[in-house]
Amino acid sequence: MSRTNRARKPRGRSRVGERFEVEVGPVAHGGHCVARLPEPESRVVFVRHTLPGERVVVEITEGTDGDRFWRGDAVEVLDPSADRVTPPCPVAGPGLCGGCDFQHVALPAQRDLKTAVVREQLVRLGRLPADSAVVTGLHVEAVPVPGRADDGLRWRTRQRYAALPDGRPAMRAHRSHDLVPLDDCLIAADGARPADVAPPSRDPVTHAVDAAGERHDFVVAGDGFWQVHPEATRVLVDTVLELLGPRPGERALDLYAGVGLFARFVGRATGARVVAVEADRTACQHARGNLAALEAAVVECGPTDKVLRDGYDEPFDLVVLDPPREGAKRAVVEQVVDRRPRAVAYVACDPAALGRDVAIFAEHGYELTAVRAFDLFPMTHHVECVALLTRTGPRTG
Missing domain, CATH: 3.40.50.150 (Vaccinia Virus protein VP39)
Structure with missing residues (x-):
């Protein structure tokens, strides 16, 4: 599924899709961590799906030569944090549902x-x-x-879904209008599961x-x-x-x-x-x-x-x-x-x-x-x- 980011005024050559190996720095407001690309780029990248201290391969999802910073996803984890876990949701990860930022993080570490x-x-x-x-x-x-057990799931009592052309429920990818089909949202409470996608x-x-x-x-x-x-x-x-x-x-x-x-x-x-x-x-x-x-x-x-x-x-x-x-x-x-x-x-x-x-x-x-x-x-x-x-x-x- 193609990724369609929000419309932005281009500032030079696009770097979307390029990959870099980085050391991940501290967490930042917004569900990502801060990393700096090695020379000759020396560019700050806000990276999702990672944790402080990890070494990862980041794929640029937004950024041009003229931007002060870029955005990216950690698509490969070379040196994982001790706080990393397998996401419980099958649609949590790079290019997938943008609703959850920390499914890959143990709950106390979140x-x-x-x-x-x-x-x-x-x-x-x-x-x-x-x-x-x-x-x-x-x-x-x-x-x-x-x-419920304190597992961070099934807490959201109201949930709104997008609909695919065939009527199936979906969620949007991060900073995108792309739709990701899903059968169940794991943070939704029983009454908020996607039985239908009608507006409230x-x-x-x-x-x-x-x-x-x-x-x-x-x-x-x-x-x-x-x-x-x-x-x-x-x-x-x-x-x-x-x-x-x-x-x-x-x-x-x-x-x-x-x-x-x-x-x-x-x-x-x-x-x-x-x-x-x-x-x-x-x-x-x-x-x-x-x-x-x-x-x-x-x-x-x-x-x-x-x-x-x-x-x-x-x-x-x-x-x-x-x-x-x-x-x-x-x-x-x-x-x-x-x-x-x-x-x-x-x-x-x-x-x-x-x-x-x-x-x-x-x-x-x-x-x-x-x-x-x-x-x-x-x-x-x-x-x-x-x-x-x-x-x-x-x-x-």
Whole structure:
């Protein structure tokens, strides 16, 4: 099957398909490791399907003479790492399904790689000292699926498949539109296996959430956002509450609130005003129902930066931030610190975005005082973090 990479403006002669023998360096954000080609190329290559310290043959999958770096796959392992395992999935490997980055890595080592990535992003982008307690004390925690061995499989409760012309389910190759047929996705839970490839219905569904010692039902659109790991909502809600320590009477903002998950639990803990801000209109409708039992809850529909720019400029004690992958960014962070909360809980699905936003918070006197990281996406490079930022005063020096 031919590989069709995303369209790019050519910068000279293509090097796709060429092979080089390399020593593999450290893991990098994005599911690959860094290697440097020998002379005369001396080019940095981001290599998938390898591990730090291995010696491999890399085949270039993207790159021209004019590019600063190239991408490639390890197509032959000459000196394997002790952490290398045989991928459990038959379509995991070079040129095959692009959904899993670390099927070739033992599960404990996957978490070590993710830990290294989060630490590196907090140091490089968040400007934290490498020897700070927050950085050195961080380690990605396992979150096993209840009733299953901790093998990193069968955790994804919702899965979307592409369809081949004959209707068979497929997944896409990495950074490509090429389709890879498959009979079963091993990270999909039983209910998310490819029985068909029809798009999800928009009809509302109800999710039960056990968190803070209680069970709560949340209504969500069938195709709306909800965490895919069965333990994710419990782990994230409990961690946000643990780090924030909400007190009775404290006012709270829940930004990028979705259907009101964090607003409901924080609002119940404080018994005070909680404002949930969400841009998606359908999610806002469900949030109003999910927060109906909280008399002081308000759901505001609109882009977070615009809502904060135009209103709700009174002080808030607590803020929960759960932004999309690109992060909250400066416009939102500066609106948050303008409300002078004593604490901000930041739920991050991308450690690079978290690092960038942590640096902006620091400019305004908010220090990163705790980070918890969870392996809610085994076999992939993705990791979920919950960070606590507390007001310490203006940054100096």
